[in-house]
Amino acid sequence: MTPSTPDQSPRFIPAVRLNLQLPTDQLEQFFPLFQRGVTVPATIGCSLKNLLCHQLAIPEEYVSERITTVFCDNCPVDDFEKTIIRNGSRIALSAAMPGLVGATMRRGGYYAALRQGISHLMQTAPAVVEDGSVTLKLFNLLMTELGPNLLAHGILLKTEELLVLRQGIPELKYNLGADTDQDQTLLAVSFLE
């Protein structure tokens, strides 16, 4: 079963773009945001594998071996290539999880039958490829490992999210300047070695 997701996400990247370079230890300031989900500009109508490997530049081997638990719109995903992302899709990525339910949620796992009825239905029909955005969540070990990829790609933040974020990131306070009155900002971050 695949719950419908309202298509309310912005299709175009806003004009305001903020580039930051931060010390590595500032990555954890983004962890609460990663868990709640961040809006990411994306080419939609293509596969989840395309989003991860090509758009977010995550190595294919990492995707296939490390990202073992995946959800699209609350539904556990079994096949990256047969999951088509739509505008507003909500994607969550996790490493391998403990517990019977952790094993049950595992992508293509032995215990997938135990979640029958909520698994993401694989899609093969062609979709229109265009600009849009998705919500991406990162959990557990992947916050540290994929956070830099995600932030290098850029995330769309609402003003209130920026204001919360800058409480822990002094550099953001300085860089925000007069742009805080913008409704959305594309924040791209690189980290110092």
Added chain:
Amino acid sequence: MKIARIDFGAAGGPQVTYGPLGEYAGLGGRAMTSLMVATEVHPLAHALGAENKLVIAPGMLSGTTGSMSGRLSVGCKSPLTGTIKESNAGGQAAQVLARLGYAAVVLEGKPLGNDLYKIVINKDGIQVIVDNSLKLLDNYPLVAKLRTEYGDKVAYMTIGSAGERMLLAASIACTDPELRPTRHCGRGGVGAVMGSKHVKAIIIDDAGAKMRPPKDPDAFRDANRKFVEGLRKHPVTGEGLPAYGTNVLTNILNEAGGYPTKNFKSGTYEGSSKLSGEAQAELEIKRGGKATHGCHRGCVIQCSGIYNDKDGNYLTKQPEYETTWAHGGNCGIDDLDTVAMLDYMDDNIGVDTMEMGVTIGVAMDAGLIEFGDKEGAIRLVEEVGKGTPLGRVLGCGATVTGKVFAVERVPAVKDQAMAAYDPRAVQGIGVTYATTTQGADHTAGYAVATNILKVGGDVDPLKTAGQIELSRNLQIATAAIDSTGMCLFIAFAIMDQPETFQALLDMLGSFYGITMTGDDVVALGKKVLSAERDFNTRAGFTKHHDRLPRFFYNEAIAPHNQTFLMKDEELDDVFNW
């Protein structure tokens, strides 16, 4: 190894006898407790009466140098469910008891009078001592008092005031390596049975005892090394669990729409990220606690932690996923400090955290307090600790509370509260909740190693019938692993790594001087389950008790808008082997 029996109903006071293993030779953990209870306890006995027995058994490899072998099983007829019960915990007790040569210690009969006892077990034998100064002490002050007399080089098993009052959700606490009463045989009211024998504490002192020697020391050492390597290299046991503990599941279950929220009214919770294992670990480290900690010596996985309060002082051990859910999202509470305080209170009073969290959720549905009322939840658990009439109702669990306050939505099977997985989203879990011999128990089908065990053969994961077959196979595998005394979390590594499973078999084989195969493990699991099912049948349980509450069939849950779909006849097929 030997079995000690303490008859509390003997003329002239408690009498200790020691005997050989006899028909129980080769058994450990759940196999020992369940086969003994099934053989020796009258199935229609009152669970708090003289005819019930409390069987305490370390695992097959407890007391050895084998890693992860420190689970302690406690078995009896459950006062909560009326079924047979096995509840297990970590902590130090299993290792120490096994090193002293006990395969089981059995508490039998019922004492006359009101005296309260403590049991001292050491290399010289077992002493049963009257100590009424311990009356109504809760677990933390109780252990602190006992430590002044027996010191820090022993293991303690204790009950708090809930066990003494024989409340149906009462647990038995086992001390961890820091001698905190944090590891609990929580489910099924085993603490009430210990209370019914008037036993407040068991002090286990292994001074002068040695590690249990394997038949083939070299082979055992080699197998243990490979086993540890396997655990360390696996992403779940080597990375995820040590970093975040079991509460790493909060985000996952919420994302799957299977996180029961506000007494099972929704499958997602808006405050879940505030309760997550990720947030918990960050807070623990920030406050000078620990996000990685073992519940017993010899643990490689280290899935626990130390949770400090805002001032950096110890508050409780890291609350597990099920606890954080039960007192958190299930009650509409998104505050980790409140959850940690409730976890401490449960451990101190000596009640099952899952049963209590679900009970508070039912009480909220009854209108006693509002969902999200943090102070109110603490106040209700305080009532349990004080033993007020309301507290006694709550301390007897979700089903009793639901009946007293006329709440229809009570998420329990065979009167035991469900854990943190909604069976409408994860239907296969619902099959296990419904059919397990133990009441709604998420760990009854937890040993995710059926593929490697080849129990039941290969299953097509995309077929509906697979859910029944998988649940059956999982329950068999779990019964077997529970009997070894190994932590269930080893299942992830042995599921994915055949060489790690082989290492476990080699540990058992080299220790006992036998050849152990996967078929032997499966046979053991089936033997345990068959004995448990037989006991339950004789106690009056039928297939009609293997069902979920009706609201799971009638109320669809968001976000998947799904009800529990498994047919009764499919559930009835689980135990056809």
